[in-house]
Amino acid sequence: MIANVPEIRISQAQPQPELGSPEGPRPADPALAEVSAVRSFLLSRGNSAIADRGFQWLMVLCALSIFGIVVLIAVELVLRSQLAWSKFGFGFFFSAFIDPATRLPMYWDPVNGHFSALPFLYGTLVSSFLALLMAVPLAIGVAVFLTEMCPRVLRGPLAFLTELLAAIPSVIYGLWAVFVLVPLLREHVNPLLIRLLGWTSLFNDDNPTGLGFLAAGVILAIMILPIISSLTREVMTAVPHSQREAVLALGATRWEMIRMGVLRNARIGIVGAVILGLGRALGETMAVTMVIGNSPEIHRSMLANGSSMASVIANEFAEASSDLHTSALMELGLALFVVTIIVNALARVLVWAVTRGAPAQVH
Protein backbone atom coordinates (compact mmCIF):
# COMPACT_ATOMS: atom_id res chain seq x y z
CA MET A 1 0.00 0.00 0.00
CA ILE A 2 1.41 3.31 -1.01
CA ALA A 3 0.11 6.08 1.17
CA ASN A 4 0.01 9.24 -0.80
CA VAL A 5 1.14 11.89 1.60
CA PRO A 6 0.33 15.25 0.13
CA GLU A 7 3.01 17.79 0.59
CA ILE A 8 1.39 20.46 2.66
CA ARG A 9 3.00 23.85 2.65
CA ILE A 10 1.24 26.60 4.41
CA SER A 11 2.60 29.91 3.41
CA GLN A 12 3.57 32.31 6.14
CA ALA A 13 0.86 34.76 6.95
CA GLN A 14 0.93 37.48 4.36
CA PRO A 15 1.33 40.99 5.72
CA GLN A 16 -2.16 42.34 6.10
CA PRO A 17 -2.98 45.21 3.78
CA GLU A 18 -3.41 48.46 5.63
CA LEU A 19 -6.96 48.83 6.80
CA GLY A 20 -8.50 51.96 5.42
CA SER A 21 -6.62 53.78 2.72
CA PRO A 22 -4.67 56.81 3.85
CA GLU A 23 -5.68 58.78 0.79
CA GLY A 24 -9.37 57.92 1.19
CA PRO A 25 -11.84 60.67 1.93
CA ARG A 26 -12.08 61.46 5.64
CA PRO A 27 -15.44 60.51 7.08
CA ALA A 28 -17.52 63.54 7.90
CA ASP A 29 -18.84 61.99 11.08
CA PRO A 30 -16.14 62.23 13.81
CA ALA A 31 -17.51 59.05 15.49
CA LEU A 32 -16.48 57.03 12.41
CA ALA A 33 -12.97 58.41 12.56
CA GLU A 34 -12.43 56.19 15.59
CA VAL A 35 -11.37 52.58 14.86
CA SER A 36 -14.63 50.67 14.38
CA ALA A 37 -15.54 47.73 16.62
CA VAL A 38 -15.11 45.23 13.79
CA ARG A 39 -11.68 46.52 12.89
CA SER A 40 -10.43 46.54 16.44
CA PHE A 41 -11.74 43.01 16.92
CA LEU A 42 -9.97 41.77 13.79
CA LEU A 43 -6.78 43.62 14.67
CA SER A 44 -6.75 42.00 18.11
CA ARG A 45 -6.68 38.54 16.62
CA GLY A 46 -3.28 37.02 16.06
CA ASN A 47 -2.26 35.26 12.87
CA SER A 48 -3.05 31.81 14.37
CA ALA A 49 0.30 30.54 13.15
CA ILE A 50 0.73 28.07 16.01
CA ALA A 51 -2.74 26.56 15.73
CA ASP A 52 -2.31 26.30 11.99
CA ARG A 53 1.02 24.54 12.34
CA GLY A 54 -0.55 22.15 14.83
CA PHE A 55 -3.38 21.38 12.45
CA GLN A 56 -0.87 20.73 9.69
CA TRP A 57 1.04 18.20 11.78
CA LEU A 58 -2.16 16.51 12.91
CA MET A 59 -3.21 15.96 9.31
CA VAL A 60 0.24 14.68 8.34
CA LEU A 61 0.00 12.25 11.23
CA CYS A 62 -3.39 11.02 10.02
CA ALA A 63 -2.00 10.46 6.55
CA LEU A 64 1.09 8.69 7.84
CA SER A 65 -0.94 6.41 10.11
CA ILE A 66 -2.27 4.52 7.05
CA PHE A 67 1.25 3.95 5.86
CA GLY A 68 2.31 3.01 9.39
CA ILE A 69 -0.43 0.40 9.76
CA VAL A 70 0.54 -1.30 6.51
CA VAL A 71 4.21 -1.36 7.50
CA LEU A 72 3.38 -2.73 10.96
CA ILE A 73 1.29 -5.54 9.47
CA ALA A 74 4.06 -6.43 7.06
CA VAL A 75 6.74 -6.37 9.78
CA GLU A 76 4.67 -8.52 12.10
CA LEU A 77 3.94 -11.08 9.37
CA VAL A 78 7.61 -11.24 8.39
CA LEU A 79 8.84 -11.64 11.97
CA ARG A 80 6.29 -14.24 12.98
CA SER A 81 6.86 -16.36 9.89
CA GLN A 82 10.64 -16.54 10.46
CA LEU A 83 10.49 -20.02 11.99
CA ALA A 84 8.68 -21.58 9.04
CA TRP A 85 10.82 -19.62 6.60
CA SER A 86 14.08 -20.88 8.14
CA LYS A 87 12.82 -24.46 8.19
CA PHE A 88 11.26 -24.75 4.71
CA GLY A 89 12.61 -21.79 2.71
CA PHE A 90 11.15 -21.37 -0.76
CA GLY A 91 10.23 -25.03 -0.73
CA PHE A 92 7.25 -24.03 1.42
CA PHE A 93 5.51 -22.88 -1.74
CA PHE A 94 6.66 -25.61 -4.13
CA SER A 95 7.30 -28.95 -2.51
CA ALA A 96 5.46 -31.56 -0.51
CA PHE A 97 6.60 -34.18 1.95
CA ILE A 98 6.23 -37.71 0.58
CA ASP A 99 5.02 -40.16 3.15
CA PRO A 100 7.49 -43.11 2.98
CA ALA A 101 4.81 -45.66 3.94
CA THR A 102 2.01 -44.72 1.54
CA ARG A 103 4.17 -42.89 -1.06
CA LEU A 104 1.47 -40.22 -1.15
CA PRO A 105 2.29 -36.52 -0.80
CA MET A 106 1.60 -35.05 2.62
CA TYR A 107 1.07 -31.31 2.32
CA TRP A 108 -0.10 -30.21 5.72
CA ASP A 109 0.59 -32.43 8.70
CA PRO A 110 0.67 -30.46 11.95
CA VAL A 111 1.22 -33.64 14.00
CA ASN A 112 4.49 -34.52 12.28
CA GLY A 113 5.46 -30.94 11.52
CA HIS A 114 5.23 -31.05 7.72
CA PHE A 115 3.89 -27.84 6.19
CA SER A 116 3.52 -26.88 2.54
CA ALA A 117 1.47 -24.05 1.06
CA LEU A 118 0.75 -25.91 -2.18
CA PRO A 119 -2.82 -27.11 -1.55
CA PHE A 120 -3.83 -23.67 -0.31
CA LEU A 121 -2.24 -21.86 -3.24
CA TYR A 122 -4.09 -24.30 -5.48
CA GLY A 123 -7.39 -23.85 -3.66
CA THR A 124 -7.15 -20.07 -3.70
CA LEU A 125 -6.24 -19.93 -7.39
CA VAL A 126 -8.83 -22.48 -8.50
CA SER A 127 -11.74 -20.99 -6.56
CA SER A 128 -10.82 -17.44 -7.66
CA PHE A 129 -10.45 -18.50 -11.27
CA LEU A 130 -13.82 -20.26 -11.23
CA ALA A 131 -15.32 -17.13 -9.71
CA LEU A 132 -13.89 -14.92 -12.46
CA LEU A 133 -15.08 -17.34 -15.13
CA MET A 134 -18.64 -16.96 -13.92
CA ALA A 135 -18.63 -13.36 -12.70
CA VAL A 136 -16.87 -11.55 -15.56
CA PRO A 137 -19.35 -12.20 -18.40
CA LEU A 138 -22.27 -11.54 -16.06
CA ALA A 139 -20.75 -8.34 -14.69
CA ILE A 140 -19.94 -6.97 -18.14
CA GLY A 141 -23.46 -7.82 -19.25
CA VAL A 142 -24.90 -5.95 -16.28
CA ALA A 143 -22.67 -2.96 -16.97
CA VAL A 144 -23.51 -2.87 -20.69
CA PHE A 145 -27.21 -3.06 -19.91
CA LEU A 146 -27.03 -0.33 -17.28
CA THR A 147 -24.96 2.14 -19.32
CA GLU A 148 -26.24 1.57 -22.83
CA MET A 149 -29.70 0.03 -22.84
CA CYS A 150 -31.46 0.55 -19.55
CA PRO A 151 -34.36 3.02 -19.54
CA ARG A 152 -33.40 6.07 -17.52
CA VAL A 153 -35.94 5.39 -14.75
CA LEU A 154 -34.57 1.92 -14.06
CA ARG A 155 -30.89 2.82 -14.23
CA GLY A 156 -30.58 4.34 -10.75
CA PRO A 157 -32.45 1.63 -8.83
CA LEU A 158 -30.70 -1.22 -10.67
CA ALA A 159 -27.24 0.25 -10.19
CA PHE A 160 -28.07 0.83 -6.54
CA LEU A 161 -29.19 -2.77 -6.06
CA THR A 162 -26.09 -4.18 -7.72
CA GLU A 163 -23.89 -2.15 -5.46
CA LEU A 164 -25.96 -3.13 -2.44
CA LEU A 165 -24.82 -6.73 -3.04
CA ALA A 166 -21.35 -5.57 -2.01
CA ALA A 167 -22.63 -4.38 1.35
CA ILE A 168 -23.91 -7.78 2.50
CA PRO A 169 -21.57 -9.27 5.14
CA SER A 170 -19.70 -12.27 3.82
CA VAL A 171 -20.89 -14.54 6.60
CA ILE A 172 -24.44 -14.01 5.30
CA TYR A 173 -23.28 -15.13 1.87
CA GLY A 174 -21.72 -18.12 3.61
CA LEU A 175 -24.95 -19.02 5.39
CA TRP A 176 -26.94 -18.69 2.21
CA ALA A 177 -24.38 -20.84 0.43
CA VAL A 178 -24.53 -23.56 3.10
CA PHE A 179 -28.32 -23.72 3.19
CA VAL A 180 -29.28 -22.94 -0.41
CA LEU A 181 -26.37 -23.10 -2.79
CA VAL A 182 -24.68 -26.27 -1.55
CA PRO A 183 -27.90 -28.39 -1.50
CA LEU A 184 -28.75 -27.04 -4.95
CA LEU A 185 -25.33 -28.04 -6.27
CA ARG A 186 -25.50 -31.42 -4.55
CA GLU A 187 -28.97 -32.37 -5.77
CA HIS A 188 -29.13 -30.87 -9.23
CA VAL A 189 -26.04 -29.20 -10.64
CA ASN A 190 -23.28 -31.61 -9.67
CA PRO A 191 -25.02 -34.76 -11.00
CA LEU A 192 -25.58 -32.94 -14.29
CA LEU A 193 -21.96 -31.82 -14.50
CA ILE A 194 -20.76 -35.33 -13.72
CA ARG A 195 -22.95 -36.79 -16.44
CA LEU A 196 -22.09 -34.23 -19.12
CA LEU A 197 -18.50 -33.33 -18.29
CA GLY A 198 -17.35 -36.23 -16.15
CA TRP A 199 -15.07 -37.44 -18.97
CA THR A 200 -12.85 -34.35 -18.57
CA SER A 201 -12.05 -35.58 -15.02
CA LEU A 202 -12.71 -32.01 -13.87
CA PHE A 203 -15.96 -33.25 -12.40
CA ASN A 204 -16.18 -36.60 -10.61
CA ASP A 205 -18.43 -37.98 -7.94
CA ASP A 206 -15.95 -38.62 -5.12
CA ASN A 207 -17.50 -35.99 -2.89
CA PRO A 208 -21.21 -36.38 -2.03
CA THR A 209 -21.43 -33.30 0.21
CA GLY A 210 -21.83 -30.59 -2.44
CA LEU A 211 -19.04 -28.62 -0.80
CA GLY A 212 -15.79 -27.97 -2.62
CA PHE A 213 -14.05 -25.74 -5.15
CA LEU A 214 -17.15 -25.25 -7.30
CA ALA A 215 -19.32 -24.14 -4.38
CA ALA A 216 -16.59 -21.72 -3.30
CA GLY A 217 -16.24 -20.45 -6.88
CA VAL A 218 -19.97 -19.80 -7.24
CA ILE A 219 -20.29 -17.91 -3.98
CA LEU A 220 -17.15 -15.89 -4.78
CA ALA A 221 -18.58 -15.06 -8.21
CA ILE A 222 -21.69 -13.61 -6.59
CA MET A 223 -19.58 -11.65 -4.13
CA ILE A 224 -17.25 -10.07 -6.69
CA LEU A 225 -20.00 -9.35 -9.22
CA PRO A 226 -20.87 -5.90 -7.80
CA ILE A 227 -17.31 -4.57 -7.73
CA ILE A 228 -16.56 -5.72 -11.27
CA SER A 229 -19.82 -4.46 -12.71
CA SER A 230 -19.75 -1.10 -10.96
CA LEU A 231 -16.15 -0.41 -12.03
CA THR A 232 -16.90 -1.58 -15.56
CA ARG A 233 -19.86 0.77 -15.58
CA GLU A 234 -17.61 3.58 -14.40
CA VAL A 235 -15.04 3.07 -17.17
CA MET A 236 -17.76 2.65 -19.80
CA THR A 237 -19.36 5.90 -18.71
CA ALA A 238 -15.96 7.57 -19.03
CA VAL A 239 -15.82 6.74 -22.74
CA PRO A 240 -16.71 10.00 -24.49
CA HIS A 241 -20.06 10.25 -26.23
CA SER A 242 -18.28 11.29 -29.44
CA GLN A 243 -16.85 7.76 -29.74
CA ARG A 244 -20.34 6.27 -29.73
CA GLU A 245 -21.48 8.78 -32.34
CA ALA A 246 -18.45 8.08 -34.52
CA VAL A 247 -19.34 4.41 -34.70
CA LEU A 248 -23.06 5.02 -35.17
CA ALA A 249 -22.37 7.43 -38.03
CA LEU A 250 -20.56 4.64 -39.87
CA GLY A 251 -23.77 2.63 -39.91
CA ALA A 252 -23.25 0.47 -36.85
CA THR A 253 -26.00 -1.41 -35.07
CA ARG A 254 -26.35 -0.95 -31.35
CA TRP A 255 -24.30 -4.04 -30.53
CA GLU A 256 -21.55 -2.99 -32.96
CA MET A 257 -21.55 0.47 -31.41
CA ILE A 258 -21.12 -1.02 -27.94
CA ARG A 259 -18.38 -3.38 -29.09
CA MET A 260 -16.35 -0.95 -31.17
CA GLY A 261 -17.20 2.38 -29.60
CA VAL A 262 -17.45 1.50 -25.94
CA LEU A 263 -15.97 -1.86 -24.89
CA ARG A 264 -12.93 -1.44 -27.11
CA ASN A 265 -12.12 1.94 -25.60
CA ALA A 266 -12.84 0.78 -22.07
CA ARG A 267 -11.02 -2.54 -22.27
CA ILE A 268 -7.99 -1.55 -20.20
CA GLY A 269 -10.26 -0.32 -17.44
CA ILE A 270 -12.38 -3.47 -17.68
CA VAL A 271 -9.25 -5.58 -17.25
CA GLY A 272 -8.54 -3.45 -14.17
CA ALA A 273 -12.03 -4.09 -12.82
CA VAL A 274 -11.59 -7.83 -13.35
CA ILE A 275 -8.25 -7.82 -11.57
CA LEU A 276 -9.77 -5.90 -8.69
CA GLY A 277 -12.46 -8.57 -8.50
CA LEU A 278 -9.68 -11.16 -8.48
CA GLY A 279 -8.09 -9.33 -5.55
CA ARG A 280 -11.36 -9.60 -3.63
CA ALA A 281 -11.72 -13.27 -4.48
CA LEU A 282 -8.18 -14.15 -3.42
CA GLY A 283 -8.60 -12.72 0.04
CA GLU A 284 -12.23 -13.61 0.74
CA THR A 285 -12.33 -15.74 3.88
CA MET A 286 -15.60 -16.37 5.64
CA ALA A 287 -17.91 -17.50 2.86
CA VAL A 288 -15.17 -19.62 1.30
CA THR A 289 -14.31 -21.29 4.61
CA MET A 290 -17.95 -22.28 5.00
CA VAL A 291 -18.26 -24.05 1.66
CA ILE A 292 -14.85 -25.11 0.33
CA GLY A 293 -14.70 -28.29 2.41
CA ASN A 294 -11.49 -27.51 4.30
CA SER A 295 -9.18 -30.35 3.52
CA PRO A 296 -5.59 -29.59 2.61
CA GLU A 297 -5.54 -31.59 -0.60
CA ILE A 298 -5.03 -31.04 -4.28
CA HIS A 299 -7.66 -32.54 -6.56
CA ARG A 300 -8.26 -32.19 -10.24
CA SER A 301 -12.00 -32.38 -9.73
CA MET A 302 -13.79 -29.09 -9.14
CA LEU A 303 -16.31 -30.97 -7.00
CA ALA A 304 -13.68 -32.15 -4.50
CA ASN A 305 -13.01 -30.67 -1.09
CA GLY A 306 -10.16 -28.21 -0.87
CA SER A 307 -8.87 -25.35 1.17
CA SER A 308 -7.68 -21.84 0.45
CA MET A 309 -4.98 -19.70 2.02
CA ALA A 310 -7.51 -17.53 3.79
CA SER A 311 -9.71 -20.42 4.89
CA VAL A 312 -6.90 -22.43 6.47
CA ILE A 313 -5.74 -19.43 8.48
CA ALA A 314 -9.27 -18.79 9.71
CA ASN A 315 -9.78 -22.45 10.56
CA GLU A 316 -6.53 -23.35 12.26
CA PHE A 317 -5.02 -20.24 13.76
CA ALA A 318 -6.92 -20.37 17.04
CA GLU A 319 -5.95 -23.98 17.68
CA ALA A 320 -2.49 -24.12 16.15
CA SER A 321 -0.66 -26.92 17.95
CA SER A 322 2.93 -25.71 17.74
CA ASP A 323 5.07 -22.64 17.09
CA LEU A 324 5.95 -24.04 13.70
CA HIS A 325 2.27 -24.46 12.84
CA THR A 326 1.56 -20.85 13.80
CA SER A 327 4.58 -19.68 11.89
CA ALA A 328 3.53 -21.61 8.78
CA LEU A 329 0.09 -20.01 8.94
CA MET A 330 1.78 -16.61 9.30
CA GLU A 331 3.84 -17.29 6.21
CA LEU A 332 0.67 -18.14 4.30
CA GLY A 333 -0.77 -14.85 5.53
CA LEU A 334 2.32 -12.97 4.37
CA ALA A 335 2.07 -14.51 0.90
CA LEU A 336 -1.63 -13.62 0.69
CA PHE A 337 -0.88 -10.08 1.89
CA VAL A 338 1.79 -9.50 -0.75
CA VAL A 339 -0.22 -11.03 -3.59
CA THR A 340 -3.42 -9.12 -2.84
CA ILE A 341 -1.57 -5.82 -2.54
CA ILE A 342 0.15 -6.31 -5.87
CA VAL A 343 -3.07 -7.40 -7.56
CA ASN A 344 -5.04 -4.47 -6.15
CA ALA A 345 -2.38 -1.90 -7.02
CA LEU A 346 -2.25 -3.18 -10.59
CA ALA A 347 -6.02 -3.07 -10.89
CA ARG A 348 -6.27 0.48 -9.56
CA VAL A 349 -3.62 1.69 -12.00
CA LEU A 350 -5.50 0.15 -14.93
CA VAL A 351 -8.85 1.59 -13.92
CA TRP A 352 -7.26 4.96 -13.34
CA ALA A 353 -5.67 4.87 -16.79
CA VAL A 354 -9.13 4.92 -18.34
CA THR A 355 -11.16 7.08 -15.99
CA ARG A 356 -8.71 9.94 -15.47
CA GLY A 357 -9.99 11.65 -18.64
CA ALA A 358 -9.31 10.66 -22.19
CA PRO A 359 -9.49 6.97 -23.03
CA ALA A 360 -6.15 5.31 -22.62
CA GLN A 361 -4.03 5.89 -25.67
CA VAL A 362 -2.09 3.12 -27.28
CA HIS A 363 1.00 4.26 -29.08
Place this chain on the structure above:
Amino acid sequence: MGVGIEVVSLNAWYGTNHTLQDIHLNIPANHATALIGPSGCGKSTFVRCLNRMHETNPIARVTGTVRIGDLDIYKDAKPVEIRRRVGMVFQRPNPFPTMSIYDNVAAGLKLNGYSNRRALDEIVERSLKNSALWDEVKDDLKKKSGASLSGGQQQRLCIARALAVDPEVLLMDEPASALDPVSTSKIEDLIFQLKSQYTIVIVTHNMQQAARVAEKTGFFLNGRMVEFDLTHKIFTNPSDKRTEDYITGRFG
Protein backbone atom coordinates in the same frame (compact mmCIF):
# COMPACT_ATOMS: atom_id res chain seq x y z
CA MET B 1 -21.41 10.22 -57.42
CA GLY B 2 -23.46 12.15 -54.95
CA VAL B 3 -27.20 12.55 -54.92
CA GLY B 4 -29.44 15.48 -54.15
CA ILE B 5 -31.36 15.89 -50.92
CA GLU B 6 -34.94 17.05 -50.74
CA VAL B 7 -36.31 18.17 -47.40
CA VAL B 8 -40.05 18.74 -47.02
CA SER B 9 -41.60 20.28 -43.89
CA LEU B 10 -39.04 18.89 -41.47
CA ASN B 11 -39.71 19.45 -37.77
CA ALA B 12 -37.51 18.35 -34.89
CA TRP B 13 -37.78 18.47 -31.13
CA TYR B 14 -35.50 17.98 -28.13
CA GLY B 15 -37.95 17.12 -25.40
CA THR B 16 -40.45 19.97 -25.58
CA ASN B 17 -38.01 22.28 -27.33
CA HIS B 18 -39.09 22.74 -30.95
CA THR B 19 -35.60 23.11 -32.45
CA LEU B 20 -36.47 22.87 -36.16
CA GLN B 21 -39.65 24.36 -37.53
CA ASP B 22 -40.99 23.48 -40.93
CA ILE B 23 -37.81 23.35 -42.99
CA HIS B 24 -38.11 23.07 -46.77
CA LEU B 25 -34.90 22.73 -48.72
CA ASN B 26 -33.39 21.27 -51.88
CA ILE B 27 -29.71 20.48 -51.62
CA PRO B 28 -28.07 19.99 -55.04
CA ALA B 29 -26.02 16.89 -55.85
CA ASN B 30 -22.24 17.13 -56.15
CA HIS B 31 -22.03 20.59 -54.69
CA ALA B 32 -21.06 21.95 -51.31
CA THR B 33 -23.90 23.56 -49.41
CA ALA B 34 -23.15 25.65 -46.34
CA LEU B 35 -25.48 26.25 -43.42
CA ILE B 36 -24.81 29.33 -41.33
CA GLY B 37 -26.50 30.95 -38.38
CA PRO B 38 -25.93 31.90 -34.74
CA SER B 39 -25.36 29.26 -32.04
CA GLY B 40 -28.44 27.27 -31.15
CA CYS B 41 -30.28 28.15 -34.38
CA GLY B 42 -30.82 24.51 -35.32
CA LYS B 43 -28.28 24.06 -38.11
CA SER B 44 -26.50 21.17 -36.35
CA THR B 45 -29.82 19.54 -35.54
CA PHE B 46 -30.72 19.88 -39.20
CA VAL B 47 -27.70 17.95 -40.51
CA ARG B 48 -28.18 15.34 -37.80
CA CYS B 49 -31.68 14.78 -39.20
CA LEU B 50 -30.17 13.99 -42.60
CA ASN B 51 -28.55 10.76 -41.35
CA ARG B 52 -31.03 10.13 -38.54
CA MET B 53 -28.41 10.79 -35.85
CA HIS B 54 -30.81 13.21 -34.19
CA GLU B 55 -33.00 10.39 -32.96
CA THR B 56 -30.13 8.60 -31.16
CA ASN B 57 -30.96 10.93 -28.29
CA PRO B 58 -33.89 9.31 -26.45
CA ILE B 59 -35.76 12.59 -25.96
CA ALA B 60 -35.44 13.69 -29.60
CA ARG B 61 -38.25 13.48 -32.18
CA VAL B 62 -38.53 14.21 -35.91
CA THR B 63 -41.41 14.60 -38.36
CA GLY B 64 -41.43 15.40 -42.07
CA THR B 65 -39.84 13.96 -45.16
CA VAL B 66 -36.20 13.74 -46.21
CA ARG B 67 -35.42 12.22 -49.60
CA ILE B 68 -31.83 11.34 -50.35
CA GLY B 69 -31.70 10.46 -54.02
CA ASP B 70 -34.95 8.55 -54.35
CA LEU B 71 -34.88 7.10 -50.85
CA ASP B 72 -37.30 8.48 -48.28
CA ILE B 73 -35.04 8.00 -45.25
CA TYR B 74 -37.72 8.23 -42.57
CA LYS B 75 -40.06 5.85 -44.37
CA ASP B 76 -38.16 3.36 -46.50
CA ALA B 77 -35.05 2.58 -44.51
CA LYS B 78 -33.55 1.84 -41.13
CA PRO B 79 -31.07 4.31 -39.59
CA VAL B 80 -28.24 1.79 -40.00
CA GLU B 81 -28.73 1.60 -43.79
CA ILE B 82 -28.94 5.37 -44.15
CA ARG B 83 -25.79 6.03 -42.17
CA ARG B 84 -23.86 3.72 -44.48
CA ARG B 85 -24.84 5.99 -47.39
CA VAL B 86 -24.53 9.30 -45.58
CA GLY B 87 -21.14 9.90 -44.00
CA MET B 88 -20.63 12.35 -41.17
CA VAL B 89 -17.70 14.34 -39.81
CA PHE B 90 -18.13 15.86 -36.37
CA GLN B 91 -17.08 19.12 -34.79
CA ARG B 92 -14.34 17.60 -32.67
CA PRO B 93 -12.10 15.02 -34.32
CA ASN B 94 -13.11 11.63 -32.90
CA PRO B 95 -10.76 8.95 -34.22
CA PHE B 96 -10.79 5.61 -32.42
CA PRO B 97 -7.84 5.89 -30.02
CA THR B 98 -7.30 2.15 -29.62
CA MET B 99 -7.05 1.50 -33.36
CA SER B 100 -4.20 2.07 -35.77
CA ILE B 101 -4.55 4.67 -38.51
CA TYR B 102 -5.28 1.87 -40.97
CA ASP B 103 -7.97 0.33 -38.78
CA ASN B 104 -9.54 3.72 -38.22
CA VAL B 105 -10.04 4.20 -41.93
CA ALA B 106 -11.17 0.61 -42.45
CA ALA B 107 -13.52 0.66 -39.45
CA GLY B 108 -16.71 1.28 -41.41
CA LEU B 109 -15.98 -1.52 -43.87
CA LYS B 110 -14.84 -4.02 -41.26
CA LEU B 111 -17.96 -3.22 -39.27
CA ASN B 112 -20.04 -4.34 -42.22
CA GLY B 113 -18.03 -7.50 -42.69
CA TYR B 114 -15.86 -6.41 -45.61
CA SER B 115 -12.79 -8.61 -45.41
CA ASN B 116 -11.06 -8.62 -48.80
CA ARG B 117 -7.58 -7.61 -47.62
CA ARG B 118 -6.20 -6.38 -50.92
CA ALA B 119 -9.29 -4.32 -51.69
CA LEU B 120 -9.21 -2.97 -48.16
CA ASP B 121 -5.59 -1.85 -48.60
CA GLU B 122 -6.56 -0.01 -51.78
CA ILE B 123 -9.59 1.65 -50.21
CA VAL B 124 -7.58 2.80 -47.20
CA GLU B 125 -4.92 4.28 -49.46
CA ARG B 126 -7.46 5.98 -51.71
CA SER B 127 -9.43 7.38 -48.78
CA LEU B 128 -6.31 8.76 -47.14
CA LYS B 129 -5.21 10.28 -50.45
CA ASN B 130 -8.65 11.81 -50.90
CA SER B 131 -8.43 13.33 -47.45
CA ALA B 132 -4.89 14.65 -48.14
CA LEU B 133 -3.39 12.68 -45.28
CA TRP B 134 -1.67 9.85 -47.13
CA ASP B 135 1.76 11.46 -47.46
CA GLU B 136 1.89 12.27 -43.76
CA VAL B 137 0.94 8.83 -42.46
CA LYS B 138 1.81 6.26 -45.13
CA ASP B 139 4.92 5.06 -43.30
CA ASP B 140 3.20 4.16 -40.05
CA LEU B 141 -0.31 3.19 -41.06
CA LYS B 142 -0.41 0.20 -38.79
CA LYS B 143 2.12 1.34 -36.21
CA LYS B 144 0.59 4.57 -34.95
CA SER B 145 -2.77 4.99 -33.27
CA GLY B 146 -5.39 7.39 -34.52
CA ALA B 147 -4.99 9.44 -31.37
CA SER B 148 -1.28 10.05 -31.92
CA LEU B 149 -1.93 12.46 -34.80
CA SER B 150 -2.35 16.21 -34.45
CA GLY B 151 -5.85 17.70 -34.26
CA GLY B 152 -5.91 18.68 -37.94
CA GLN B 153 -4.59 15.29 -38.99
CA GLN B 154 -7.16 13.58 -36.78
CA GLN B 155 -9.96 15.49 -38.49
CA ARG B 156 -8.65 14.49 -41.92
CA LEU B 157 -8.43 10.93 -40.63
CA CYS B 158 -12.11 11.17 -39.67
CA ILE B 159 -12.88 12.43 -43.17
CA ALA B 160 -10.97 9.47 -44.62
CA ARG B 161 -12.94 7.15 -42.33
CA ALA B 162 -16.19 8.62 -43.63
CA LEU B 163 -15.03 8.43 -47.27
CA ALA B 164 -13.92 4.80 -47.01
CA VAL B 165 -17.52 3.56 -47.07
CA ASP B 166 -18.03 5.55 -50.28
CA PRO B 167 -21.03 7.58 -49.13
CA GLU B 168 -23.31 9.50 -51.46
CA VAL B 169 -23.56 12.41 -49.08
CA LEU B 170 -20.99 13.82 -46.67
CA LEU B 171 -22.29 15.82 -43.71
CA MET B 172 -19.79 18.04 -41.90
CA ASP B 173 -20.80 19.60 -38.60
CA GLU B 174 -18.39 22.53 -38.09
CA PRO B 175 -15.46 20.35 -39.17
CA ALA B 176 -12.83 23.05 -38.72
CA SER B 177 -14.03 24.89 -35.63
CA ALA B 178 -11.63 23.04 -33.30
CA LEU B 179 -8.65 23.45 -35.62
CA ASP B 180 -5.90 26.00 -36.19
CA PRO B 181 -5.90 28.20 -39.34
CA VAL B 182 -3.45 26.03 -41.29
CA SER B 183 -5.44 22.85 -40.65
CA THR B 184 -8.63 24.75 -41.41
CA SER B 185 -7.41 25.80 -44.83
CA LYS B 186 -6.38 22.21 -45.56
CA ILE B 187 -9.89 21.02 -44.72
CA GLU B 188 -11.37 23.73 -46.94
CA ASP B 189 -9.14 22.75 -49.87
CA LEU B 190 -10.29 19.21 -49.29
CA ILE B 191 -13.98 20.14 -49.40
CA PHE B 192 -13.27 21.95 -52.64
CA GLN B 193 -11.82 18.81 -54.20
CA LEU B 194 -14.36 16.39 -52.76
CA LYS B 195 -17.48 18.15 -53.91
CA SER B 196 -17.11 16.91 -57.47
CA GLN B 197 -17.66 13.37 -56.18
CA TYR B 198 -19.89 13.82 -53.15
CA THR B 199 -22.80 15.95 -52.08
CA ILE B 200 -21.42 17.94 -49.16
CA VAL B 201 -23.43 19.71 -46.48
CA ILE B 202 -21.26 21.77 -44.18
CA VAL B 203 -22.37 23.56 -41.03
CA THR B 204 -20.12 26.44 -40.17
CA HIS B 205 -19.81 29.36 -37.81
CA ASN B 206 -17.32 30.98 -40.07
CA MET B 207 -18.98 33.00 -42.83
CA GLN B 208 -15.77 33.40 -44.83
CA GLN B 209 -15.52 29.63 -44.84
CA ALA B 210 -19.03 29.31 -46.25
CA ALA B 211 -18.20 31.89 -48.90
CA ARG B 212 -15.01 30.05 -49.84
CA VAL B 213 -16.28 26.49 -50.19
CA ALA B 214 -20.01 26.48 -50.89
CA GLU B 215 -22.09 27.13 -53.99
CA LYS B 216 -25.25 27.54 -52.00
CA THR B 217 -25.79 28.79 -48.47
CA GLY B 218 -28.71 28.57 -46.08
CA PHE B 219 -29.22 30.94 -43.17
CA PHE B 220 -30.87 29.51 -40.06
CA LEU B 221 -32.34 31.54 -37.24
CA ASN B 222 -34.27 30.31 -34.18
CA GLY B 223 -35.10 26.94 -35.70
CA ARG B 224 -36.30 28.32 -39.03
CA MET B 225 -34.55 28.64 -42.33
CA VAL B 226 -34.67 32.29 -43.19
CA GLU B 227 -33.04 32.23 -46.59
CA PHE B 228 -31.49 29.71 -48.96
CA ASP B 229 -29.80 30.89 -52.10
CA LEU B 230 -26.57 31.03 -54.07
CA THR B 231 -23.71 31.80 -51.70
CA HIS B 232 -22.73 34.78 -53.76
CA LYS B 233 -26.21 36.23 -53.44
CA ILE B 234 -26.49 35.56 -49.71
CA PHE B 235 -23.30 37.44 -49.00
CA THR B 236 -23.72 40.34 -51.41
CA ASN B 237 -27.41 40.89 -51.82
CA PRO B 238 -29.53 38.95 -49.32
CA SER B 239 -33.27 39.29 -49.78
CA ASP B 240 -34.10 39.07 -46.07
CA LYS B 241 -33.28 41.85 -43.64
CA ARG B 242 -32.30 39.34 -40.90
CA THR B 243 -29.77 37.66 -43.17
CA GLU B 244 -28.26 41.00 -43.94
CA ASP B 245 -28.07 41.89 -40.24
CA TYR B 246 -26.35 38.59 -39.49
CA ILE B 247 -23.75 38.67 -42.25
CA THR B 248 -22.89 42.28 -41.54
CA GLY B 249 -22.30 41.33 -37.92
CA ARG B 250 -25.16 43.17 -36.32
CA PHE B 251 -25.99 40.10 -34.21
CA GLY B 252 -24.83 36.53 -33.70
